[in-house]
Amino acid sequence: MEIFNHNANVNFLGMRKVSIGIAVLLMLVSIALLAVRGLDYGLDFTGGISAEISYQQPVAVADVREALAKAGMEHAVVQSLGGTKEVSVRMQPTAAMLDQGKVNLDKVSDVVSRALKAARPDAQLKSRSSVSSQVGDELRSDGTVAAIFVILGIGLYLWVRFERRFAIAALATEVHDVLVTLGVLAITGREFDLTVLASVLAVIGYSINDKVVVFDRIRELFRLARKAEPVEVLNRSINSTLSRTIITSLFTAITMAALYFIGGAVVQGFAITMLIGILVGTLSSIFVASPILLWLGVSKQDLMPQTKENPELARRP
Missing domain, CATH: 1.20.1640.10 (Multidrug efflux transporter AcrB transmembrane domain)
Known part of the structure; x- marks a missing residue:
């Protein structure tokens, strides 16, 4: 050819x-x-917040991303965790997640949970962690x-x-x-x-x-x-x-x-x-x-x- x-x-x-x-x-x-x-540089290089969310019913990654965007987390990275009921979320902390300039994981849980439950009441935050820029x-x-x-x-x-x-x-x-x-x-x-x-x-x-x-x-x-x-x-x-x-x-x-x-x-x-x-x-x-x-x-x-x-x-x- x-x-x-x-x-x-x-x-x-x-x-x-x-x-x-x-x-x-x-x-x-x-x-x-x-x-x-x-x-x-994305979150992989700058650090940020990582969270895992589970649902009782299958959920689309796009729907999770849209729910977070409505709550002011437009650049969140959402990925499926090997199935249709669990996703991981990585994002930069918002002002509502900070306490005297540092990430407060309790506030992270509250902000993320409220954003996701507003779209899907069956959303459950399984874990959350902070990744340093180092x-x-x-x-x-x-x-x-x-x-x-x-x-x-x-x-x-x-x-x-x-x-x-x-x-x-x-x-x-x-x-x-x-x-x-x-x-x-x-x-x-x-x-x-x-x-x-x-x-x-x-x-x-x-x-x-x-x-x-x-x-x-x-x-x-x-x-x-x-x-x-x-x-x-x-x-x-x-x-x-x-x-x-x-x-x-x-x-x-x-x-x-x-x-x-x-x-x-x-x-x-x-x-x-x-x-x-x-x-x-x-x-x-x-x-x-x-x-x-x-x-x-x-x-x-x-x-x-x-x-x-x-x-x-x-x-x-």
Whole structure:
């Protein structure tokens, strides 16, 4: 199945100055947004109140969320607890829940119970607890470390799998993809919680998958061509994998769109972040990664073993 001609000859590398310029500009704008506006961290990172509520009859998560919103708790996160009769609620404390600036769990119970019983008299508050911001700080730092290790691990893999120039190009584009994705989240003010963090890590994996496909074709064409001009090989590689790249991105985006519209509020952050990452990662695979390879001076000699007995040849897939 192909959308574009496998043997098309679109001169993507001819636009490299413009594409790299736009990529750098987007990275700088994203860094500025993250520095000035920052991310809108959710309860997972800022701390707050957690409560568990049970009902005698099945209840819809949307109805619980609506009841809390009517009582002034608009941003409460409501999730089902493995059934239809129990839900968990996470939210920032309101003024009515505070006592001299500190959370009073007795007031939490009173406020939440009254709000839910007004909509459903069978609501029963099972437990409530307060989560400090210190836990959120630890989660934020752990998430940052996880993202860095994922990117560095991918770079190391590509260094072994291909060649150091491919690893450098992949690292540069991964940093670009993550920064631009976070920049979009910052400018739109979308809440950044653990599900969004998970989607950012998924974006890293998805993006590198696209680039590995193009890199593999680049290596293959370099080895097959007798006279391998880097610009020609890179252009042919992008063109020959373009249908695969677009089709994969399109169907993944359709899945994420369905998750966004049908999956409910809990997974909307994950879905929209993936949609942003898919778009950014696809464009960087086509317009950014290969120009960086060309700038680094990739050539046929870099990808060919020097002798037949070279153990590097046997080790590479």
